[in-house]
Each structure stands twice: as C-alpha cells, then as structure tokens.
Amino acid sequence: MKKLAMTTLALSALVASLGCAAAEDFNGTLKKIKESGSITLGYRDASIPFSYLGDNSGQPMGYSVELAKKVTEQLKKTLGMPNLQVKYNLVTSQTRIPLVQNGTVDLECGSTGVTAERAKQVEFSYGFIYVKGQLLTHKDSGVRDFKDLKGKNIVTTAGTTNERYMKKLNADEQLNMNVISAKDHGEAFLMLQSGRAIAFYMDDALLYGERAKAKTPRDWIVVGTPPSREIYSCMLRKDDPQFRDLVNTTLAGVYKSGEINKIYQRWFQEPIPPKGIDLEFPMTAELKELIARPTNEPAK
Known part of the structure; x- marks a missing residue:
C-alpha cells in the first residue's frame, strides 16, 4: 500500500x-x-x-x-x-x-x-x-463442468480469448464438441436459450450479465471449474x-x-x-x- x-x-x-x-x-x-x-x-x-x-x-x-x-x-x-x-x-x-x-x-x-x-x-x-471463464447453462441441462460437454454444441463469442481456448480444449481433450462462434454475447445467449447450444462459455461477469436478461434468471446457472482467468x-x-x-x-x-x-x-x-x-x-x-x-x- x-x-x-x-x-x-x-x-x-x-x-x-x-x-x-x-x-x-x-x-x-x-x-x-x-x-x-x-x-x-x-x-x-x-x-x-x-x-x-x-x-x-x-x-x-x-x-x-x-x-x-x-x-x-x-x-x-x-x-x-x-x-x-x-x-x-x-x-x-x-x-x-x-x-x-x-x-x-x-x-x-x-x-x-x-x-x-x-x-x-x-x-x-x-x-x-x-474474471474467470465459466459456463452458462440451463439448470436442468445436466452440465456442471467441461467434461459434460463431450459431443455437444457449445457457443462462445467470436474474436475472444474464450473462443480460442474452447477450440483448443476441444482438440486437446478430444471432446468432439461443435463450437459455435456468435457475433456477440447477446446472440450467444439467444442461441443457448433457443436450444442451439447446451452451454455458453465466456467470462463469469459477462455470463451473469446475460443471465440477468432471461425471463426467469434463476433457471440459468453459471458452472464449471474456471480454466482461464483474466x-x-x-x-x-x-x-x-x-x-x-x-x-x-x-x-x-x-x-x-x-x-x-x-x-x-x-x-x-x-x-x-x-x-x-x-x-x-x-x-x-x-x-x-x-x-x-x-x-x-x-x-x-
């Protein structure tokens, strides 16, 4: 000090x-x-x-x-x-x-x-x-950590460090995910809500911002052991x-x-x-x- x-x-x-x-x-x-x-x-x-x-x-x-x-x-x-x-x-x-x-x-x-x-x-x-990188998902999705994403659709935001990390994780861990890159955070959350993706990977503070926009925010949870910090x-x-x-x-x-x-x-x-x-x-x-x-x- x-x-x-x-x-x-x-x-x-x-x-x-x-x-x-x-x-x-x-x-x-x-x-x-x-x-x-x-x-x-x-x-x-x-x-x-x-x-x-x-x-x-x-x-x-x-x-x-x-x-x-x-x-x-x-x-x-x-x-x-x-x-x-x-x-x-x-x-x-x-x-x-x-x-x-x-x-x-x-x-x-x-x-x-x-x-x-x-x-x-x-x-x-x-x-x-x-901030810490985590997952936003529906409370009933069954997703609680990154291992639960195997073979599933996940969305993140284009041009971010999160996008690069998720693609690397997918390749390194052979999770066979379909990583979707949305143009911005709002579009990513819309894809999540519509069922096009099972989880949205982004920094926790931004995820809470999107969660708050939902009709029933507490239907959505932020989960996952943070693999990235910024x-x-x-x-x-x-x-x-x-x-x-x-x-x-x-x-x-x-x-x-x-x-x-x-x-x-x-x-x-x-x-x-x-x-x-x-x-x-x-x-x-x-x-x-x-x-x-x-x-x-x-x-x-």
Whole structure:
C-alpha cells in the first residue's frame, strides 16, 4: 500500500504539472485531443454490465463506460478544456484493437482482457475487474463442468480469448464438441436459450450479465471449474506515457477514495437499465486485491 501511495502521489504530481503545461508540451494522445477539441471513446453495444446500449438515448452506459467518463473529467482539468467534446465509436471483439492502433479510438473501456499477445499491439491501463471463464447453462441441462460437454454444441463469442481456448480444449481433450462462434454475447445467449447450444462459455461477469436478461434468471446457472482467468483493462495506443499515466492516475484515485465500491455496487449488485435487471454478482476477493494493488498483469 505504501508503494501504491507513492506511485499515486508521483503520478498526481505529473498530471498537475501537465495541467499547467502549454499545448506544445503535450504529445501523443494528449496533443491529439488538445488540438482536435475532442476525445473518442470506444464502446461495446452488448457487453452488459460493462459497456452497452441500454435505452433509447443511443448513448453507451455501464461499469467500464463510467470509469472512462472519470478519465474524461480528469482530461478536462489537465488540458484546461471544460468543453471537451466526448465522442463514441462502436467497436467489436474483432475491431477494437485495430481502431485503437489506427487512431480512430483514443481509449477503449469495454470488456477486453489483458493478454501478452494483445500487449504487443496496444497499451493497457490498470485493471478494473478480475474474471474467470465459466459456463452458462440451463439448470436442468445436466452440465456442471467441461467434461459434460463431450459431443455437444457449445457457443462462445467470436474474436475472444474464450473462443480460442474452447477450440483448443476441444482438440486437446478430444471432446468432439461443435463450437459455435456468435457475433456477440447477446446472440450467444439467444442461441443457448433457443436450444442451439447446451452451454455458453465466456467470462463469469459477462455470463451473469446475460443471465440477468432471461425471463426467469434463476433457471440459468453459471458452472464449471474456471480454466482461464483474466484482468479487464482500458486500451490505449502504445508508446504514449503521458496519456497512460493520466488514465492510471485517474483509476488509482477512484480506487483509493473508495468510490470504486459505489460504482461496482451500482452496476453489479443493483437493478440496472434497461429492465431493472440485477446481476447478483458481488465483488470477489481477487477484485478487492486488484483495487488495493492496481495492476494490469494477467493472473498466473
């Protein structure tokens, strides 16, 4: 905790100094934002409760979106731009990294797990949740773990680490499964509900988000010994230390103040739009540790 406090203090001093800097002292994304008068945030439209479209406003909402807004609030202060324009750009599992890399999106806070492969392409902020790969299935399906999937249809989401893992598991364990790749989490759950698949493999927090949408949520259960674990973080362009430090300082401040607990409660343990659904997903011990010692390193 002492190390965290010292790091936070140092980064806060950096942000304060940037706030007094002239425009020419900024570089990378901060310079781009200063000169354009706007920041573009990447969002997902169906990653409940992280980033999704929940009403008719057309504006994204969710846990990750709220954290991204904290960053834009800090940017307004640091850059001296109270009227900073915030734009949103839809991303998918397949497009999120390219759109960050090519400058279309400045910051993506959705449901992206940190991996060594992705870290070669983009920079990651401190993590904001710790997730485990599990299975969503009907309570009467007979599926309780991965061994029960042999010879059956299973659905996951295209372009995710979960998709790659499930295909590898299928080959390595010779389970003879039919692995279906849906375009997004919502479509995957629809396939599960319609009987096209017996289970949906994805990160636990996202599974609870889909489960909450069901007519009778408690007909659906999350099961399985977690074979994968990840930290979700915001993505930004590589080699951009000024912007990275501002994002990390902002998140560290939200964590240290305890505000993160209220934000988490709002999105994971209280009714959320559009239908007042409650995920019933309390904060885990792993997330509490992540908040106490911010990092973006994947779990061992």
